[in-house]
Amino acid sequence: MAEAAGHLAVEATENGRPSSGNAGDRVFNGVLWTLGIMILVVAGLIVLNLALVARPLAKEHSLWGFVTSTEWNPVEEHFGALTFLYGTLVTSALAIVVSVPIAIGLSLFITQFAPPKLGRILTIPVELLAAIPSVVYGLWGLFILVPWLRESIQPWLGNHFGFLPLFQGPPIGLGYMASGFILAVMILPTIVAVSVEVMKTTPEANREAALALGATKWEAVMMAVIPYSRAGIVGAVLLGLGRALGETMAVTMVIGNSPQISASLFAAGYSLPAVIANEFAEATSSVHIGALAGLGLILFATTFLLNAGARVLVTAVQKGPKRVSG
C-alpha cells in the first residue's frame, strides 16, 4: 500500500508541484456530492410519485375520511384505509408480542450466557433466518403453519379460551394469527441483530462490578446490561415493528384476503401491503389506483417515522456512555 502511494506521489509531483490536485479535487468532490444527493433524490421521487398517483383519490376523499373509513368499494369508488390499518396493526402487534420475548432471550443467551465462541457461531443461524426470502416463508406458512394452526392450535385455543372474543369463530388456519406468527419469525433476526449489537456495547466494567459485588449472572444482567441497553432494545423492537408493518408476500399468502375487521385472531383479514399487492395490477380506475397509492403513502409515512425513531434511539445508546442507573 505504501508503494502504491509512493508511485502516485511520484506521478503527482513530477513538475515539483501537485499537478492534477485542485482540478481533480473539484471534480471528485462534485461527483461525490451528486452521488450523495441521489439519496435525497430517491426519497423525493418516492414521495412525489406516491402523491401524484394518489391525487385522484383526494378529489373525492378527505384525509380524515380516507383513514377512518372501513369501506372498500371499487364499484362505487368509496375507499377507506381503516380495515387494512387494523389488519396491519393487529398482525404486527401479535408479531411483536410473540417475537420480542424470544428475541431478547436469544440475544441475552448469545451475549451473556453462552461461551463467547458459541455466541459468535450462533449469529450465523440468525443471519440465515434473515436471508430467507419472504415468498419462501409464505410457502412454508401456507403448507405447514396454516394446517398446524387449523388442526391443532386453533381448536385447542377455541376449546379452552373460546370465551375470549380473541379466539372465537371457525378455525380456518388462515388469518391474523397465521400472519402474526410468520411475521414474528421474520422480524426475529432484526430484533436479535440490533439487540446483540447494543448489548455488546455495555461497558464490561459495569457488568464486572456487579459480579464482583456478588451478583449472580442473571442479576448482573438485570443490573448492568438491561438498563444500559434498554433504549437500544426499544429501538430494535421499533425496527422490527417497521419491518413487520411493511412485510408483504408472506402475509398476503396467509392472511385470507378478507377486508373485514374482526376481534377474533382466527378470522381472515387484510393488511396494507397485501391489498396493494393483490389489487394494484388490476385496479380499473384512477381513483382505485389512487386509493392503493394512498395506502402506500400511509405505509411509507408509518415506516418512515418508526425507522427514524428507532435510529435515534439506537444511535443514542451506541454513541454516548450512560451512567449505570437502577
Added chain:
Amino acid sequence: MKKLLMGAALLLGTAASADGLLINGAGATFPAPIYQKWFSEYNKLNPNIKFNYQAIGSGGGIQQFTAGTVDFGASDAPMKDDQIAKAPDVVHIPTVLGAVVVAYHVPGVTNLRLSGETLANIFLGKITKWNDPAVVADNPGTKLPDQAIVVARRSDGSGTNAIFTDYLSKVSPEFKTKVGSGTSVNWPVGLGGKGNDGVTGLVKSTPGAIGYVELAYAIQQKLAVAELKNKDGHFVKPSIESTTAAAAGVEMPADYRVSITNASGKDSYPIAGFTWLLVHKDMKDAAKGTAIVNFLRWALNDGEKMATPLDYAPLPRQVQERVLKTIDTLTVNGAKVSAK
C-alpha cells in the same frame, strides 16, 4: 432519467425482437387453462410467434388493455359503457363458454343441491351453518353436519365474479341491493382468493368451505360441485351440455356483449357465461396485429375443437360463423388482414 430509460428500453427492445415475436396479453383466469393450451399449440405451429398470457383477472385484463400496457385483454365480464368510453375501439371476441360452479368441501357430503335464494343468502352471510333449515330444505334426505360455512370468494377484479354476482342479483333482490354485480363487489363475508386458482385452493384446503369457480378448475381439482336450481325449477349439474343449453336461443347482439345467467330451458345451467378476448379494431403494430388476427382465425376454427376435452363448451355454430366474419373486419393500420 425517464427519457434515458425509455430510450434504452426501446433500443434494446428492437434489437432483441429478431428471435421471434412476443405478444403480451392479460386477463381472466376463467379461460386461462384453454388459452394456455391454445397459445402453446399455436406456438408449436408457428414457432416464431409467442403469446405471453398472464392470468391476472378480468378486471386486470380490462385495465391493462385500456392502459395499453398489453396487446390484448381477456375478460368474462363484457366491458361496461363507461369502460368502453375509455377504450372506444375495443372489439369483444367471444371464444368459449364456461360454467361458474359452486364448489364445496363438506366432509361426508357429495350431492349438495342449492336453490338460488339459499345460495344468495349464504354469500350474504345470512346462512352460516351447513345444517341451516334453508340448506336442509334444498337437500331432503341428506345428512348435513353442524359445521360453520366458510365462504370463499374472489379478492381480485374478476369476470367469474361478475357472472356469479350477476346471477345472484337476478335471483335475490336483497343481494342486488346490498352487494350488486360486477368484477369487484363489496362482499359482506368470505375469504379472498386470488384468481380462480386461489378460490379453488381455499375450498380444497378448508373443511366447511364453499366457493365459486370455473368448471374446468373444479373438475381438475376433483372438487365436489353443487347442483343448482334453474329458472324452470329443475336441479341441474354443471356440464358442457347444460352450459351449451344455456346459450341456445340467446339473442346475440352485434357487439357480442350478453349475459346468459339464469337462462330458461329445463336443461340450462343457471350460471353460465361467455368469455371474450379484447382486441383493438385497428391495430397499429403490423407484425403483432397480423399475428393476432391470424391467431383468432385459428382459435375460432381449430381452437374450438380443443374446448370440450378441457371442460369448456365451444361456441354455438351460428355464433362461431358470426365471430369469424367479425374477425375479418379487424384491420392493421387500416388494411384488412388476408387469411394465411
Added chain:
Amino acid sequence: MNLHASFTYRKVVDRAMAGVCLVCFVAAFVPLVSVLWLVISKGAAGLSWAFFTELPKPVGEEGGGIGNALVGTLYMVGLACVIGLPLGVGAGVYLAEKGDGTVGNTVRFMAEVLSGVPSIVIGIVAYALVVIPVGHFSAMAGAVALAILMIPTLARATEELVRLVPGSLREASLALGVPNWRTSLRVVIRTAMGGIVTACLLSVARAAGETAPLLFTALNNQYWNINPGAPTASLTVAIFNYAISPYDDWHAKAWTASLVLLIVVGLLNIASRLLTQNRLKGAR
C-alpha cells in the same frame, strides 16, 4: 429481583433464567430448521436438468421448469446492479468523505430511513416512474425497483467500511503529496474494497429474494426474455404463482424453485462471508 433473598433462591433464579434464554434459542430456531428441512426435502425431488432449462408448461401438462424464471431473476438483478451498485457505493463514499455537514447528516438520515421502506411501496414508485411513461411492463421497471431497494442499505454499509480505513493511511498518502481525490480513490477506497464487495454481494442476495416490487413492474412471462423492455419471469414471482395455485404438481414446483432460490441466496451469503474472513485474516 430481590438481592436480599437467600443465595440458593438467587442461584435457582439465575439457572432458571439461563434456561429460559436457552429455550428462547431453541424456539427461535425451530422455524428455521423447519423451513430449511421442508424446502430441501420437498424440493430436492424436483431438481433435474430439465427443471433448470425448460420453460413452464400449461396446467395439466407434465414437466416444464423454471429456466426462464432463473434467467429472468439473474438478468433483472444484474440490471439492478448496474444502476444500484454505483449509486449506492458512491453515496456511501460521499458520506464517508464529505458527510459531516448538514447536507451529509440529512443524506445519512434519509439513507437509514429509506432502507426500511416496504418493497411494495418501491414497486408503486417504479410503476409510476417506468411502466407508465414507457407504456408497458418491463424487466427494466423491475430492475429500477430493485435498484432503489439496494441503494440506501449499500450507502450506509459503504460509509461504515470506508470510515474504518485507518486515518494514518490517508495521512501518509497526503504527506507524500498525493492529491486528496487520488488518495481517496486509490488508497482509502481501495483498502475498503473487500468490505464493499461483501456489502454488494449481500445487496444482490436481498434483491434476488424480492417479490413484491416485481409484481407490477416486470409482471411475468411464459418465455425466455433478455429484452429489458419486455415483461420477465422471475424465480420469486414463479414461486408465488405456483404456491397459491390449487395444483399439487405446481406446489411441488414451488418447493423446488424455493430450493433453487435458497441456493442462489445462500451462495451469495457464503461468498460474502468467505470474503470477509479472508479480508480479516489480512490476505490483502
